[in-house]
Amino acid sequence: MGMTIAEKIIAAAAGVESVKPGDIHTVQLDxxxxxxxxxxxxxxxxxxxxxxxxxxxxxxxxxxxxxxxxxxxxxxxxxxxxxxxxxxxxxx
Structure with a gap:
């Protein structure tokens, strides 16, 4: 199954290919x-x-x-x- 829109936004802001529930990332905020x-x-x-x-x-x-x-x-x-x-x- 693909990522949700929220996961896609977080992955993009974190500069990673994908994220999943439970992951912790540092992100760049708009x-x-x-x-x-x-x-x-x-x-x-x-x-x-x-x-x-x-x-x-x-x-x-x-x-x-x-x-x-x-x-x-x-x-x-x-x-x-x-x-x-x-x-x-x-x-x-």
Missing amino acids: RLMSNDGTTHLTVDMYNNKLKNPHIADTKKLVFIVDHNVPSDCPKTAASQKKNERFCKSKQH
Whole structure:
């Protein structure tokens, strides 16, 4: 059986002929996207859990605010503000 479309995309991005479930590859990303539902968790992990974090190409990073616009409560507003501060920071 041939590869799924997802496997073909991963294989191409990894520069290998084929991949299969369970394989681990380092890939070249076209874009790194995250939405406002989980981006604040990603920012926390980046800042607090990773050793020597670095985003190789910040031009490929896209954060999308699409769940609560405008913000529906102070907690959501704080999460969106955290994402904005991360985007504007020079730390990555």
